[in-house]
Amino acid sequence: MSAPLIEMRGITKSFGAVKANEAVDLSVAPGEILGLLGENGAGKTTLMNVLFGAYAPDAGEILVEGRPVAIHNSADALAAGIGMVHQHFHLAPRLTVLENLLIGIPGKSGRIDRAGGLARLKEIGRQHGLSLDPNLPVSALSVGEQQRLEIIKALFRGARLLILDEPTAVLAPSEVDGLFAALRSMAAQGLGIIFISHKLNEVRALTHRCVVLRLGKVAGRVDQPAQTTSAEMAKLMCGHEIVPPTREASTPGASVLALDNISTSGHAGTPLRDVSLSVRSGEILGIAGVSGNGQRALADVISGMLAPRAGAMTIAGKAVEQFSPRELQALGLGRIPEDRMTTGLVTNLPLADSMVLPRIGTEAFSRKGLLNPGAIRAFAEAQIRAYDIRCPGPMTRAGALSGGNLQKALLARELAFDPKVLIVSQPTRGLDIGAARFIHEKFLAMRARGCGIIVIGEDLEELLMLSDRIAVMYEGRIAGTVSGADATVARLGLMMTGAEGHA
Amino acid sequence: MSAVFEQIFQVGFLAAIIRIATPLAFATLGEMFSERAGVLNLGIEGIMLLSAMAGFTAASLSGSLWLGVLAAVLTGALMGALHALFTVALGLSQHVCGIGVTLFCSGLAYFLYRLIFGQQSVPPSIDGFKPVPIPLLSNIPVLGPAVFNQFALVYLAVVAVPLAAFVLYRTPWGLSVRMVGENPRAADSAGVSVIATRFQAVILGGALMGLAGAFLTMAQFNAFTFGVVSGRGWVAIALVVFGRWDPWRSAGAALLFAFVDALQLRMQASGLGHIPYEAFLMLPFIFTIVAMAFMSRNAVAPSALLKPFRREER
Numbered sequence: 001m002s003a004p005l006i007e008m009r010g011i012t013k014s015f016g017a018v019k020a021n022e023a024v025d026l027s028v029a030p031g032e033i034l035g036l037l038g039e040n041g042a043g044k045t046t047l048m049n050v051l052f053g054a055y056a057p058d059a060g061e062i063l064v065e066g067r068p069v070a071i072h073n074s075a076d077a078l079a080a081g082i083g084m085v086h087q088h089f090h091l092a093p094r095l096t097v098l099e100n101l102l103i104g105i106p107g108k109s110g111r112i113d114r115a116g117g118l119a120r121l122k123e124i125g126r127q128h129g130l131s132l133d134p135n136l137p138v139s140a141l142s143v144g145e146q147q148r149l150e151i152i153k154a155l156f157r158g159a160r161l162l163i164l165d166e167p168t169a170v171l172a173p174s175e176v177d178g179l180f181a182a183l184r185s186m187a188a189q190g191l192g193i194i195f196i197s198h199k200l201n202e203v204r205a206l207t208h209r210c211v212v213l214r215l216g217k218v219a220g221r222v223d224q225p226a227q228t229t230s231a232e233m234a235k236l237m238c239g240h241e242i243v244p245p246t247r248e249a250s251t252p253g254a255s256v257l258a259l260d261n262i263s264t265s266g267h268a269g270t271p272l273r274d275v276s277l278s279v280r281s282g283e284i285l286g287i288a289g290v291s292g293n294g295q296r297a298l299a300d301v302i303s304g305m306l307a308p309r310a311g312a313m314t315i316a317g318k319a320v321e322q323f324s325p326r327e328l329q330a331l332g333l334g335r336i337p338e339d340r341m342t343t344g345l346v347t348n349l350p351l352a353d354s355m356v357l358p359r360i361g362t363e364a365f366s367r368k369g370l371l372n373p374g375a376i377r378a379f380a381e382a383q384i385r386a387y388d389i390r391c392p393g394p395m396t397r398a399g400a401l402s403g404g405n406l407q408k409a410l411l412a413r414e415l416a417f418d419p420k421v422l423i424v425s426q427p428t429r430g431l432d433i434g435a436a437r438f439i440h441e442k443f444l445a446m447r448a449r450g451c452g453i454i455v456i457g458e459d460l461e462e463l464l465m466l467s468d469r470i471a472v473m474y475e476g477r478i479a480g481t482v483s484g485a486d487a488t489v490a491r492l493g494l495m496m497t498g499a500e501g502h503a
Numbered sequence: 504m505s506a507v508f509e510q511i512f513q514v515g516f517l518a519a520i521i522r523i524a525t526p527l528a529f530a531t532l533g534e535m536f537s538e539r540a541g542v543l544n545l546g547i548e549g550i551m552l553l554s555a556m557a558g559f560t561a562a563s564l565s566g567s568l569w570l571g572v573l574a575a576v577l578t579g580a581l582m583g584a585l586h587a588l589f590t591v592a593l594g595l596s597q598h599v600c601g602i603g604v605t606l607f608c609s610g611l612a613y614f615l616y617r618l619i620f621g622q623q624s625v626p627p628s629i630d631g632f633k634p635v636p637i638p639l640l641s642n643i644p645v646l647g648p649a650v651f652n653q654f655a656l657v658y659l660a661v662v663a664v665p666l667a668a669f670v671l672y673r674t675p676w677g678l679s680v681r682m683v684g685e686n687p688r689a690a691d692s693a694g695v696s697v698i699a700t701r702f703q704a705v706i707l708g709g710a711l712m713g714l715a716g717a718f719l720t721m722a723q724f725n726a727f728t729f730g731v732v733s734g735r736g737w738v739a740i741a742l743v744v745f746g747r748w749d750p751w752r753s754a755g756a757a758l759l760f761a762f763v764d765a766l767q768l769r770m771q772a773s774g775l776g777h778i779p780y781e782a783f784l785m786l787p788f789i790f791t792i793v794a795m796a797f798m799s800r801n802a803v804a805p806s807a808l809l810k811p812f813r814r815e816e817r
Contacts, residue, residue, distance in 0.1 A: 052692075054814065075694030090692045092685035093806070095678075103682045104693035107675040153693075 003066055005030050005192040006082065006161050011050055011060035020046040021057070022216045028161060028192035033183060035203040035210030035225060036196045039237055039432035040403065043216040044196050045087075048163050052084045053077040075104075083154025087165040089146050091138045097149055098134035101156050117156075124155050128186055143291075144175040151182070161192040168202055169429075172290040173460065173493040180206050198237070198432065200230040201461070212236040238433055244465065245441045248448060252468065253281035254317070256332075256421040256452035262301060262311035270294040272301065272308070273476040279421060279452035284443065286467030286484075287456040288492050294476035295425070295456050296338070302423045302454065303335040304328035316420045329358060334419030338426050338456075340406045347399030351391060352380035354398045355413045383412035404435030411442055422446060425456040440466060460489045474498040516765055517649035522723065524754075524761035525660045526551075526715040530739035531746065531753045532667050533711030537583070539671065539748055540704030541684040541807040542590055545601025547712050548736030549608030550582040554716030556612040559727040560619055563629050568721055571629075572656070575717035576710045582608055583709020584702070591701040594811030605736075616727060631725035632656060654722040656714070663711070667750040680704045684805035687812040697812045712736070734788075741791050747802045759794075763787040 004027035013021040021043045028034045038044045049055045051062065053071040061068050064080045071077050077084070091100050102117045118134055125131035130152050132145060141149065147167060154162050164183075168176050183206065187193055197203050203210055204225045212220045212233065220236040222228050234242045258278040264271045272294050279285045289295055300306035301313070307323035314320065315331040325335075337343040345354030356365045356376050365376050380394035387408045391401050398406065407427065414422060427443070428436035443453055443466060457463050463470055464487055471481040472495040479495050530547060537544040544550075557578040562571025582604060589600040620627055632654040640651040671677040679700045682690040687697040715735070720727045742760060746753030767783040 073694070074692045078694050084692065086688075086692065088688075090686060090689035092682050092689055094685055094803070095681060099678055099681075100689070102675070103678055103690060104695040105675065111673050112675055112678055157693075 004028060004063075005032075005065060006051070007063040007066075008047070008051060009061050009063070011047060011062075012058045013046055013050055013055055014058055019216050021050065023060070024213070024216075024218055026211055026218075028194060030160070030190045030192055031187050032209065033187050033193045033195055033207045035207035035222075036194055036213065037198065037200070037203055037210055037233060037237055038213035038219075039198060039434065040430070041432070042213040042237070044213055045165060046216075047213070048084065048165060048194070048196065051077065052082060052163065078157045078159070081158060081160040082163065083157060083159025083161065084163040085147065085150040085154060085165065085167060087167075087169065089150055091146055091149060093139040094137055096135050096137055097132050097141070100138055100149060101134075101153055105157075120156055121152070124152055127189070128155065128182060130155075130182060143170045144172070144178070147171070147179070148182075155186075159191075161194065162186065163194045163196070165196045166198075167195070168197065168199060172458075172496065173489070174497060176202070200233050203233070204228065204230065214239055234433060242433055242437065245437060245444055247444055247465070250282045250447060250468075252283040252452075253450060255279070255314075256281050256316050257302070257454070258314045259301070260312045260314075262308045262313065264297045264301060264306060265309045269296040270476045272297045275311070275476075275478055277471055277478060277481070279454055281420070281450045281452050282447055283468045284447050284453045284455060284466050286463035286470040287454060287473060288458075288460060288463055288470055288496060289473035289479075290496050291458055293473045293496075295473055297476070298473070299335075299338065299423060299425050299456055302328075303333065303337070325358065332420035334414035334417065334422040336407075336410050336414060336422070336424040336427060340403065340410060341399070344410050345398045345406065347397070349398060350395040351384075351389075351398045351401065351409060352376050352394035355380045355383060355394075355409055358413070359417070379416070383409070383416060387412045404431045404438075407431060407435065407439060411439060415442065415446065418449075419451060421452040421454070423454045423456070426458065427455060428459070428462060436462075460492050463487075463492075464489070472496055514645055514649050516769060517645065518653070519765040519768065520758065520761045521650060521653060521657060522761075523764050524757045525654075525657045526718040526723070526735060527739055527742065527757040527760060528660045528664065528754050529711050529715035529718065530736060531742045531757050532663060532750060533579075533708040533715065534739050534743045535708075535746070535748055535750060535753050536667070536671075536680065536711065537705045537708035538743055538808055539684045539805055540680045540701045541687065541805055541810060541812075542587065542701055542705050543597045543601060543740075543809055544583070544586055544604075544705060544708055544712075545598060545740070546582060546586045546604025546608065546709075547601075547739055548732060548734070549605030549612075550579050550586075550709055550712045551716040551719070551732045551736045553582060553608035553612040554579045554713035555720040555731050556616050556716075556727050558713070558717040559629065559720035560615070562721055563627065568629075568632055571721050572714070572717045575721075576713040579713020579716065580706045580710040583706040583712070586709070587702045587705040590811065591698055591705065594813055597809050597811075613729060626726045626728060628726040629721065631720075632722040654718075656718045656722050659714070664750055664754040671750060676700075676703075681805075683812070684807050687807050687810075691812070691814060697814075701812075712739075715739075738788075738791060741795055744799050744802055744804075745791070745795055747799070748805060760787055760791060763790045 007027040009025055011021050011024045024047055036044050050057045053073045053076050062071060069080050071080060098117055102112055107113050121134055130148055132149055138146060167179060171179060183193055195207055207225050210222045210225050211218060214237060222233060255278045260276050262275045263273055270293055287295060297306060301308050304323045304325040304327060312319060315328060315333055318331055320328060341347055356379060359365060365372055377394050384394060389405050389408045391405060427439050447453060455463060455466055467484045469481055469483050470487050470492065472479045472492060479498060530551060534544055534547055554575040558571040558575030561574035562568050586600060586604045589595045590597045634652045635655055636652040641647045679690060679695045683697045683700045691697050719731050724731060738760060742756040743753055746756040764787040767786040771780045771783045
């Protein structure tokens with residue numbers, strides 16, 4: 001193999017007492033796709049931020065084609081031929097595609113060089129098969145297209161090494177295939193690519209080689225990812241064997257939640273159209289679908305935040321008359337919202353307050369209209385112990401906790417009241433393997449205790465592992481339902497595109 | 504009634520609109536540049552006042568009006584830099600700092616004015632700018648004397664609007680300004696310095712506010728009084744929203760406001776005298792509120808407005 005395009009030697013970076021990276025070596029050759037694996041907090045993003053100039057390393061050097069370079073900011077990184085596609089896109093939604101490409105590019109005789117930009121865009125389109133309408137505002141692009149724009153942006157600036165931070169987290173399965181094809185073609189033309197992920201199957205499918213980080217250090221290198229099992233890689237990532245949670249057979253009991261021809265309107269996102277489904281006691285129902293096909297409306301109806309236009313809903317045999325979160329909670333519903341930070345808890349208040357928020361007016365936490373701080377604190381402390389929530393204490397600002405610990409706190413808050421039915425959205429998004437497994441185990445334990453659970457998710461592997469049945473949503477309808485035993489990623493993927501009407 | 508209308512709509516009326524709109528146009532463009540870069544500048548009212556004072560003083564002491572204009576522009580730019588120091592470099596609250604800058608500038612303007620001119624029974628005045636007729640064009644009936652027989656600063660404002668649009672939409676710097684106001688992280692990752700761009704935009708904005716102040720004391724009133732700005736800065740902030748952060752629309756908004764203001768001035772002077780004059784004075788502001796309420800509901804501010812940028816924060 002030829003000389004490495006980029007080489008990082010002995011990179012060390014500390015934040016206070018925490019060593020985010022310690023003596024990390026890494027190199028990428030032209031035409032190579034390198035996987036960078038690791039759990040949350042393993043130091044992947046820090047390492048890439050060092051390479052992209054956002055952080056200055058405490059020790060170590062970076063070589064581009066054998067020459068040491070100093071990278072102090074993103075301009076240096078771009079000049080060295082390093083392009084980065086961030087997990088959260090760095091685009092201005094109200095500016096056009098072309099304007100987003102031309103930002104930071106010197107103009108021609110004082111003006112923005114539109115003609116030059118268009119020519120370059122065309123050339124990239126020809127070379128790599130990536131094209132977009134230059135005059136559309138970015139807000140009109142789909143998530144996949146925005147990602148394509150980010151890739152084009154890097155190539156536009158002459159990147160020879162492309163870093164992609166968790167690029168598949170936002171994509172539907174069909175879009176993932178398109179992305180992989182584009183990346184392979186770019187590698188074939190001599191570009192180096194660093195692919196950051198914690199999804200093992202993707203790393204195995206795409207990369208030529210991979211580096212596994214754990215606690216800031218290189219935990220292992222895998223030379224032939226395709227020939228290595230996911231279990232081996234997971235072990236490198238976590239430092240111990242990961243045993244998938246066992247799913248006991250269970251006999252579902254009576255229906256705990258039923259939706260009968262529910263339709264909605266006037267809602268941000270896709271409305272529901274004649275949705276009927278039911279969950280029985282001791283059953284996990286997965287809801288699959290490309291994001292934006294009515295999942296938000298479904299979750300809002302079931303949790304009482306959105307009253308349907310038509311149709312009926314029953315919880316544990318009782319018809320829901322008034323759609324409000326409190327009413328539904330009283331009937332035995334627990335919910336874990338999709339976005340922990342905005343609808344889950346109040347990030348600037350103590351954790352304890354967020355943990356009792358849905359039941360703040362109940363006997364348990366208040367007396368005669370006054371809060372009972374002792375009871376609130378005691379409840380929070382008990383849950384922190386029971387769920388091993390890592391935090392300095394119940395009075396810690398909720399926003400200071402990591403994603404995994406927040407999710408545990410939200411889970412604890414609902415499960416403490418033994419709901420008959422639980423609705424969760426994207427329960428493990430952004431969580432590492434260990435935390436995700438903890439959440440999965442809790443769901444399965446609840447299932448064994450007779451709780452009916454609805455899991456709305458985009459991670460098909462997760463849905464397949466957890467669900468007794470999986471319903472697929474497409475354009476606000478239930479496109480079909482398959483039993484967990486019959487479901488495969490391929491089949492669900494097909495249903496998600498609306499190709500298979502029913503099963 | 505028709506006599507009233509005749510009295511209102513005459514050549515002088517058109518000229519008055521243009522004259523009232525000029526300082527508003529400068530101030531609105533200044534605030535727009537600042538806000539497009541993501542920085543709300545509530546210091547505008549004070550910056551206009553201090554610049555008006557500085558310009559008047561420089562002109563009065565040196566005898567050169569253009570030196571006065573230069574002093575006003577530099578004062579505005581300097582105060583813009585002060586606001587940027589607080590809000591961009593230090594990342595403090597834009598609301599609080601803006602009000603602070605207004606209070607500071609107003610206090611400083613009063614203080615320096617008293618210090619330099621003392622307390623006089625009749626406020627000192629200067630020989631301000633004179634209308635400069637543009638050959639040929641000023642001979643056009645009605646439009647000519649109203650539009651093409653104006654102060655040099657009015658012509659400057661007329662040029663400033665397309666120039667601002669060109670800079671904002673057609674130059675790399677303008678694109679950087681829009682980008683740091685929409686998504687500073689995107690600009691940063693593209694190698695654009697968010698801090699520098701914001702500083703430049705706020706300073707340019709301050710300079711334009713300075714021009715607005717200069718116009719008031721050197722062309723419109725030819726004297727400095729403590730009420731010389733009297734809310735024009737606050738109006739400009741509303742006009743930016745009304746003009747949806749666009750130079751052309753903002754200038755249009757300034758003209759519309761000026762129209763209503765000129766109208767109420769005429770109405771005060773006309774036969775509607777039995778109505779208290781304060782009622783007329785309110786008109787342009789009521790108009791602004793009503794127009795804002797109806798027309799600006801869908802106006803979308805730059806996404807990063809009010810948000811300080813810190814690089815290592817995510």
